[in-house]
Amino acid sequence: GAGVSQSPSNKVTEKGKDVELRCDPISGHTALYWYRQSLGQGLEFLIYFQGNSAPDKSGLPSDRFSAERTGGSVSTLTIQRTQQEDSAVYLCASSLAWKDGTGYTFGSGTRLTVV
């Protein structure tokens, strides 16, 4: 597609359940990023995939969070045993290789609400 697609756009889940968030990046973009946006907290980096390199997982807040990217394209962010503090908008972005200095293209995000 023309942009970064994220699904679902909204997700309400019960505390303790697992959730999967999906990101379809722009075709040809080798880099893919996940960020979390909480009210008043800006954009918190979670994880970064670049081509076939090992992902940078340094931003994942706990071992309940994991992500994978299959075939260098679609990515899934999984949150296990969700907690209320996980409620936020999860944003995915993609870009060309960093050395080009191009900006990210963000999706519209998945709003996760844990009740």
Add this chain to the structure above:
Amino acid sequence: QQQVKQSPQSLIVQKGGISIINCAYENTAFDYFPWYQQFPGKGPALLIAIRPDVSEKKEGRFTISFNKSAKQFSLHIMDSQPGDSATYFCAASRGHQAGTALIFGKGTTLSVSS
């Protein structure tokens, strides 16, 4: 540790006025400084970016001023319009090196009154 500090948190400007948002960074290895604009319900979109080899970059009504020695950069929006009302994020990264991600400030909510 907050690597990119952004201020103010919110800003109200009259139509036609100048909006100024400031950011400070700590990591001297940062070499790429973009600004993103976000409207409600949308993801952030790249507005303008600068590298530290220049002190200013202008695109239309938007200007980035960069002070390497002070480790500060700012966004100026000239002739602010109601359509500029949005949340603005500054960011920084070691853009020339592969395997790094943008570090964002906490954002500034701009309201331009008509």
